[in-house]
Amino acid sequence: MDKIISLCKRRGFIFPGSEIYGGLANSWDYGPLGTELKNNIKQLWWKKFVQSRDDIVGIDASLIMNPKVWEASGHLKEFSDPLIECKSCHARFKEDSLGGKECPICRKKEFTLAKQFNLMFKTFIGPAEEKDNIVYFRPETAQAMFVDFKNVLDTSRKTLPFGIAQIGKAFRNEITPGNFIFRTREFEQMEIEYFIRENDWKKYFEYWRKEMIGWIKDLGVDMKKIHEIEIPDKERAHYSRRTLDFNYEFPFGEKELYGLAYRTDFDLKNHFKEPPYKEEGVEPFYPHAIEPTWGVDRSVLVALLEAYHEEDKRVVLKLPMKLAPYKAAVFPLLANKPELVKLAKKIYDDLRKDFMVAWDDRGNIGKRYFSQDEIGTPYCITVDFDSLEKNDVTIRDRDTMKQERVKIVDLADILKQKLEN
Ligand code: GAP
Numbered sequence: 142m143d144k145i146i147s148l149c150k151r152r153g154f155i156f157p158g159s160e161i162y163g164g165l166a167n168s169w170d171y172g173p174l175g176t177e178l179k180n181n182i183k184q185l186w187w188k189k190f191v192q193s194r195d196d197i198v199g200i201d202a203s204l205i206m207n208p209k210v211w212e213a214s215g216h217l218k219e220f221s222d223p224l225i226e227c228k229s230c231h232a233r234f235k236e237d238s239l240g241g242k243e244c245p246i247c248r249k250k251e252f253t254l255a256k257q258f259n260l261m262f263k264t265f266i267g268p269a270e271e272k273d274n275i276v277y278f279r280p281e282t283a284q285a286m287f288v289d290f291k292n293v294l295d296t297s298r299k300t301l302p303f304g305i306a307q308i309g310k311a312f313r314n315e316i317t318p319g320n321f322i323f324r325t326r327e328f329e330q331m332e333i334e335y336f337i338r339e340n341d342w343k344k345y346f347e348y349w350r351k352e353m354i355g356w357i358k359d360l361g362v363d364m365k366k367i368h369e370i371e372i373p374d375k376e377r378a379h380y381s382r383r384t385l386d387f388n389y390e391f392p393f394g395e396k397e398l399y400g401l402a403y404r405t406d407f408d409l410k411n412h413f414k415e416p417p418y419k420e421e422g423v424e425p426f427y428p429h430a431i432e433p434t435w436g437v438d439r440s441v442l443v444a445l446l447e448a449y450h451e452e453d454k455r456v457v458l459k460l461p462m463k464l465a466p467y468k469a470a471v472f473p474l475l476a477n478k479p480e481l482v483k484l485a486k487k488i489y490d491d492l493r494k495d496f497m498v499a500w501d502d503r504g505n506i507g508k509r510y511f512s513q514d515e516i517g518t519p520y521c522i523t524v525d526f527d528s529l530e531k532n533d534v535t536i537r538d539r540d541t542m543k544q545e546r547v548k549i550v551d552l553a554d555i556l557k558q559k560l561e562n
Pocket of ligand 1: 283327328400434435436439
């Protein structure tokens with residue numbers, strides 16, 4: 142983890158949040174490369190689960206919703222952790238996190254009885270900080286898919302089974318955040334509520350289990366490090382009748398990466414007085430929901446952990462092509478030869494119309510290769526003196542380090558082909 146955190150900072154993937162003010166504990170900012178990586182993950186997901194399917198549509202809802210949403214969803218009452226407080230230094234801990242031992246801060250052993258602590262962040266709408274103006278930052282994106290169910294249904298004319306998807310921020314006042322971007326108080330989720338008939342829930346639970354495995358493979362994850370964990374009755378969220386967690390072997394232990402839940406008709410029933418789904422020939426009814434959910438930041442972390450390789454002389458991020466922040470880098474062999482720089486710049490500008498491309502003309506070529514390897518750029522293109530004569534360039538592969546010469550006119554097509562493989 143230390144190596145990943147240091148690479149992320151050094152190369153502009155992820156920085157500590159508010160660093161020049163001494164930071165803000167457990168907040169992280171995505172830098173230029175991290176933003177590309179994260180956006181690539183979100184775009185891949187959106188394309189796979191929304192744009193290439195007929196049965197799923199997307200929404201992008203407000204993250205501050207009417208507080209009645211959280212009353213109806215059960216989050217105001219249920220979304221809490223039991224906390225104990227050290228009687229000596231008043232630090233608070235999750236009840237089950239200390240195992241009855243001493244306070245890790247002051248080493249005393251006396252604690253208060255556990256009190257429920259709601260994980261939702263509160264704020265106020267308007268200037269008056271009064272009870273009536275309290276609103277909450279959403280703790281999951283899911284509720285908007287239920288609250289907007291009827292509007293989506295009426296405008297998209299979907300019939301069961303169909304899903305509503307959303308990518309967006311969620312906020313939780315976590316008691317034990319940590320492990321870099323694994324658990325933070327502000328994070329992003331990619332969620333689908335897949336609406337079905339009650340009788341079909343087992344079939345679609347299994348269907349989404351397989352879809353989630355497919356996605357994990359797309360991220361380049363070694364499936365040996367993934368463990369499917371059935372969550373027992375008492376530990377499931379208040380809305381779920383079955384939950385399967387996809388755990389990953391993180392360097393800090395095996396922990397939840399993604400989750401799959403059968404939310405029944407719990408949410409739609411709580412939000413809609415009348416059954417919101419009608420079909421010819423049957424009484425209106427409440428569809429049930431299967432919910433596959435993915436954390437964006439945990440996806441970024443896992444993609445980085447899986448891609449990180451140390452070899453003899455280099456560190457290389459073997460990211461899947463689709464996730465790599467830059468798809469290629471263009472170098473003039475020598476920065477002080479204007480004819481090389483001019484041709485390289487032209488190639489760079491042409492390729493940028495279709496791909497994210499980096500430019501580098503500093504230091505020697507070997508160092509430039511290693512610098513691109515470290516950020517996962519799949520291909521490096523070098524313009525040398527032969528290029529001026531023969532209209533070709535070398536293209537060097539990140540993983541095999543092999544080089545080949547290709548014609549400049551064919552470069553964009555070749556790159557496209559290679560990136561799709
Ligand atoms: N709508 C269901 C739901 O929110 P969850 O298991 O609480 O379920 C879904 O969260 C996913 O969001 C998790 O599998 C994880 O990937 C991510 N996640 C949850 N809490 C997080 C946190 N504090 N920091 C980063 N990611 C988090």
